[in-house]
Amino acid sequence: MEIKSDFLVIGSGIAGLFFALKVCKYGSVVIVTKRDSEESSTKYAQGGIASVMAEDDSYDLHIKDTLEAGAGLCNEDAVKLVVENGPEKIRELIELGAKFTLQGDKADVLALGREGGHSKRRIVHAADFTGAEIERALIEAVKKSENIRVYENHIAIDLITKGKVKPEGLSYTGSDDDRVYGAYVLNKNKGEVNSFLSKITIIATGGAGKVYLYTSNPDISTGDGIAMAYRAGARIANMEFIQFHPTCLYHPDAKSFLITEAVRGEGGLLKLKDGSTFMEKYHPMGCLAPRDIVARAIDYEMKKSGDDCVYLDVTHLEGYQIRERFPTIYKICLSLGIDITKTPIPVVPAAHYTCGGIVTDFYGRTNMRGLYAAGETACTGVHGANRLASNSLLEALVFSHKAAERAIQESKDTRFEDIQVPQWDTGNAVDSDESVVVSNNWDEIRRTLWNYVGIVRSNKRLNRAKRRIDILLDEIKEYYWNFIITSDLIELRNIATVADLIIQCAMIRKESRGLHYNIDYPSRDDVNWRKDTVIQYKRQL
Ligand code: FAD
Numbered sequence: 001m002e003i004k005s006d007f008l009v010i011g012s013g014i015a016g017l018f019f020a021l022k023v024c025k026y027g028s029v030v031i032v033t034k035r036d037s038e039e040s041s042t043k044y045a046q047g048g049i050a051s052v053m054a055e056d057d058s059y060d061l062h063i064k065d066t067l068e069a070g071a072g073l074c075n076e077d078a079v080k081l082v083v084e085n086g087p088e089k090i091r092e093l094i095e096l097g098a099k100f101t102l103q104g105d106k107a108d109v110l111a112l113g114r115e116g117g118h119s120k121r122r123i124v125h126a127a128d129f130t131g132a133e134i135e136r137a138l139i140e141a142v143k144k145s146e147n148i149r150v151y152e153n154h155i156a157i158d159l160i161t162k163g164k165v166k167p168e169g170l171s172y173t174g175s176d177d178d179r180v181y182g183a184y185v186l187n188k189n190k191g192e193v194n195s196f197l198s199k200i201t202i203i204a205t206g207g208a209g210k211v212y213l214y215t216s217n218p219d220i221s222t223g224d225g226i227a228m229a230y231r232a233g234a235r236i237a238n239m240e241f242i243q244f245h246p247t248c249l250y251h252p253d254a255k256s257f258l259i260t261e262a263v264r265g266e267g268g269l270l271k272l273k274d275g276s277t278f279m280e281k282y283h284p285m286g287c288l289a290p291r292d293i294v295a296r297a298i299d300y301e302m303k304k305s306g307d308d309c310v311y312l313d314v315t316h317l318e319g320y321q322i323r324e325r326f327p328t329i330y331k332i333c334l335s336l337g338i339d340i341t342k343t344p345i346p347v348v349p350a351a352h353y354t355c356g357g358i359v360t361d362f363y364g365r366t367n368m369r370g371l372y373a374a375g376e377t378a379c380t381g382v383h384g385a386n387r388l389a390s391n392s393l394l395e396a397l398v399f400s401h402k403a404a405e406r407a408i409q410e411s412k413d414t415r416f417e418d419i420q421v422p423q424w425d426t427g428n429a430v431d432s433d434e435s436v437v438v439s440n441n442w443d444e445i446r447r448t449l450w451n452y453v454g455i456v457r458s459n460k461r462l463n464r465a466k467r468r469i470d471i472l473l474d475e476i477k478e479y480y481w482n483f484i485i486t487s488d489l490i491e492l493r494n495i496a497t498v499a500d501l502i503i504q505c506a507m508i509r510k511e512s513r514g515l516h517y518n519i520d521y522p523s524r525d526d527v528n529w530r531k532d533t534v535i536q537y538k539r540q541l
């Protein structure tokens with residue numbers, strides 16, 4: 001079956017939905033999303049969106065904080081663009097219906113939180129469920145548009161590129177190299193693969209935290225968009241910069257539950273088992289130092305003491321203050337037997353954010369015609385070697401808006417003709433009765449990355465990881481072509497590809513900077529390495 005639209009949006013987090021809402025007045029929009037519409041990292045965002053809203057704050061200060069966190073690798077123009085568009089995007093979200101926490105005494109003034117690396121209070125939030133509130137508002141707005149069709153439980157497998165189209169299908173002005181025509185998508189309910197054809201395709205599939213054994217990310221974060229784009233020939237950059245969030249709940253029954261940095265913003269302190277603090281030894285900002293520094297400090301202290309976790313103590317706040325400011329965290333912890341108004345919270349670092357991704361310009365354009373990317377899947381230059389807290393939602397809003405502006409124009413310059421896309425070919429694939437192979441490979445990849453490509457790296461560990469992932473990639477490739485495609489298999493193939501990209505980038509960078517710390521090159525080298533690590537694949541798998 002073929003489904004045609006002017007704009008194909010892959011993913012229904014903040015980036016995909018905001019883009020869809022911007023373009024839907026100019027053409028038909030299809031959103032494909034691999035689970036329910038709301039399932040995304042966006043839904044779990046706690047802290048909020050960084051934006052200059054207070055009188056004592058300024059764009060220059062937000063830019064300075066972002067550049068400092070980014071450890072010399074941010075693109076300053078991209079940072080400026082994001083920061084200066086922040087307040088307007090917050091207003092747009094409010095107009096769309098998002099309800100943010102207001103200052104108790106002033107009914108129309110936003111309450112602003114503080115997080116690591118920020119010199120001012122500038123985090124717009126909805127208590128500790130900011131992402132869920134934004135996702136709710138965006139989905140409601142999308143439902144009101146007659147021009148947007150949403151296909152839930154549809155997982156994109158691969159982009160449809162020029163090589164797959166016979167004869168040439170779309171006509172457009174400009175060069176016709178590397179054209180993207182849409183995507184092959186598996187309908188998970190029916191088990192059939194459909195061709196979704198479009199003038200413009202935007203990848204908004206989020207990050208790749210699931211490539212690590214311990215992560216704050218939900219199950220959807222398997223780096224599908226990055227892997228798909230890479231296979232199609234898009235440029236991928238800076239994959240070595242995986243951000244580890246310092247404070248995920250450490251509890252056997254808690255899967256990937258984050259304790260927001262805003263807890264430290266409200267004075268929460270990191271402590272060792274004996275109750276002593278340690279962050280003051282590592283950075284003048286103490287517990288509110290940028291994330292790379294806090295996560296590395298915790299990792300070091302845990303290795304030194306042999307303890308399984310450290311503790312985040314917020315008991316200096318009154319019980320009612322905690323319940324009001326952090327209602328979700330309070331309830332979840334209490335359900336696990338931890339009353340955070342009385343007891344410090346056991347925490348560990350976990351993989352949280354993919355700073356690298358598909359290279360785009362300031363309009364979300366990739367190097368392939370008709371292909372855009374926005375949100376966590378993209379590498380826009382904003383985050384450099386380490387993202388500043390709460391800059392991700394902001395970047396997704398600003399860049400998906402900029403992408404929409406250009407995509408509207410490009411879609412006007414593009415006409416549909418008779419596109420003949422070959423149907424998805426299952427070849428001689430048969431049903432697999434060995435799903436254990438898939439789950440074993442998943443597990444091995446995630447453990448390998450956690451053990452060898454984690455917070456602290458070395459050449460030896462990276463080489464070891466590379467050897468293992470190479471073997472797994474070969475196995476998965478063989479498996480992929482022999483068995484009928486399933487959602488698990490698609491994701492396995494993608495996390496293997498992303499694991500490989502992370503290792504490749506980490507091996508290329510011969511220095512330590514931001515989130516990439518290699519004990520064999522412990523110093524930052526601005527003379528040779530103040531540049532991105534860019535990888536491009538030429539062949540279609
Ligand atoms: P996502 O929101 O992850 O959406 C991706 C979408 O793509 C999903 O709908 C998914 O199902 C879909 N998808 C993926 N692959 C496919 C495929 N192959 N086919 C079809 N659909 C696909 N950032 C902040 O700025 N502030 C915060 O307070 C904050 N807190 C966070 C807390 C947690 C626990 C986590 C995990 C992240 C947090 N972040 C925060 C980061 C931020 O939430 C994410 O970077 C951001 O939401 C990403 O948005 P996105 O639209 O790019 O992707």
Ligand code: SIN
Pocket residue numbers: 045046047048259260261262388389390391392
């Ligand atoms: C948090 O709330 O600590 C997460 C913020 C972020 O990832 O930007």
